[in-house]
Every structure is written in C-alpha cells, then in structure tokens.
Amino acid sequence: ITWTTSVPGTTEVDYGTTVAYGDTAWADPRPTIDHSVLLSGLTPGTTYHYVVRSDADVSTDRTFTTPAVPGGSTLYRASTDFATTQGTQQWTYRDSVGGLMPTLLTSGQVVTDFGPTWQGSEGFALLWKDGGHPGNSRDVVRRWTAPGDGTVAVSGVAHTYAPASTDGVKIQVKQGTAVLYERSFAPNDWSTAGWFLPAVAVTAGSTLDFVINRGGATHSFDATFFDPTVVFTPVAPPSGLSNVTASELRVTS
Numbered sequence: 001i002t003w004t005t006s007v008p009g010t011t012e013v014d015y016g017t018t019v020a021y022g023d024t025a026w027a028d029p030r031p032t033i034d035h036s037v038l039l040s041g042l043t044p045g046t047t048y049h050y051v052v053r054s055d056a057d058v059s060t061d062r063t064f065t066t067p068a069v070p071g072g073s074t075l076y077r078a079s080t081d082f083a084t085t086q087g088t089q090q091w092t093y094r095d096s097v098g099g100l101m102p103t104l105l106t107s108g109q110v111v112t113d114f115g116p117t118w119q120g121s122e123g124f125a126l127l128w129k130d131g132g133h134p135g136n137s138r139d140v141v142r143r144w145t146a147p148g149d150g151t152v153a154v155s156g157v158a159h160t161y162a163p164a165s166t167d168g169v170k171i172q173v174k175q176g177t178a179v180l181y182e183r184s185f186a187p188n189d190w191s192t193a194g195w196f197l198p199a200v201a202v203t204a205g206s207t208l209d210f211v212i213n214r215g216g217a218t219h220s221f222d223a224t225f226f227d228p229t230v231v232f233t234p235v236a237p238p239s240g241l242s243n244v245t246a247s248e249l250r251v252t253s
Helices: 109-114
Strands: 002-016 028-036 047-054 062-065 074-077 091-095 103-105 117-119 126-128 131-133 140-145 150-160 169-175 178-185 193-202 207-213 224-234
Touching: 109 117, 109 126, 126 140, 131 140, 131 207, 140 224, 150 169, 150 178, 150 207, 169 193, 169 224, 178 193, 207 224
Parallel strands: none
Antiparallel strands: 002 028, 002 047, 047 062, 074 224, 091 140, 103 117, 117 126, 126 131, 131 224, 140 207, 150 193, 150 224, 169 178, 169 207
C-alpha cells in the first residue's frame, strides 16, 4: 500500500476483514512524504478493509481483495503451519549446520513474546511461528520440503524487530545452494522487505530454505519477522493416464 502526504509524517496501516481492522502493519516512525507498507498474513480470496495513518491524520476506509489459490494448488504459510512436531505441513526447523533443532521452548520470555519456539544448539538460535533469531555462529533455517514435482510461488514479508539496536541482519531464500532472494537490514533500517518469486520448479524431496543470518559483527537484538508463503502446484499427469497404475497397463500385439 503506497500513499503520499503534503508534509512529512510517520507511516502506519491498520487492516482487517472488517472495519474494526485488528491488525497493524510494521510502523515506520521516520518522517517522510512518500509512504509504502507491505502487509503480511493475508488469507487468499478475502476482502480486507484498511486505513493509512501519518502522525495524527487517518484516511477513510478502503478495501482490497486478495486473489484465491488456484485450483489444484496447496498453500503453505510458515506462521499458520507452525507446529511443535518437526515435519508438519512440510516444514522443519534447523540451523545452518544442517541438523534439526533439538529443543522446543514452551516457557520463558521468548515464549511470552512470540509463542512456542524451537531452539538450536546455540541458545539464541531460535525459530517461532513468524520469525526467529540467529545464533552467533549458526544461522537459523526454516525449511520447506516439496511433496512432489511441480512449481511453487514463493512470497513473504520480513523486517527486524529492533532496528535501533541491531548491528545488522541478513535474510535469504535458498533452493539448495542457490540464493533466490536476499536482503540485508542495516542498523536503523525500519523498512520492510517483500518478495514474490512466481514460478520456481521443484522436484519431490527438494527443499526451500528461509535463512536468518546475524548480518553484523554480533547477533545481539537480531530478532526478525520472516513469514514466508509457498503455493505448490503439482505437475499435471499425462492426459488420459490419471489414476492408472503401472500394473494396469498392458501391451498387446
């Protein structure tokens, strides 16, 4: 959502499925006349209401409708699919060494702030439903594994939680060793990153990794919102051979 103002002001959007709104996008307190906000957690095929805010000024209510998931495709979203069992809905929670995170935190300050959280072998290597925190020497990796051959549309939104305190964070979307998208957040960067990769080919068992790296010299204050969405469209079976098993095929002379 973009808009302009006649005088510099802050940037904020309230949105939701009714005029009560209920959600507020990541706000940018820096004064500007050119405003831009990326929204996250939207449900396909749904009409949303929103207002924009700059300082004390508020717009009138407006609406938009999100596109529906194409027929035959499956939506996977990190935040709504998050689970306390590894592998649920094709998602696993790892560190950059490659191992599964061994510990599920169900109490403590991080759980109070973000809900149940997977913890790696480094204490600050953490992944919760819609974000995470890198370790000092290990990145944190949210991995999606393809259930079959097909294509995926990959999108999402990311921002740091403490721009004034972090010395930098880097996020990546990777397929194997190939980097499909990368964004670095410098100190005092209040912006939101957004990406859309419309047609990435996948094979059964191949993976997409959503990585949070400390970016700067330390991992202090590197908590990051990072909520990717994957829409998987399987390869269509050959015409006329759907639901036919190999044992049912016969060759006659």
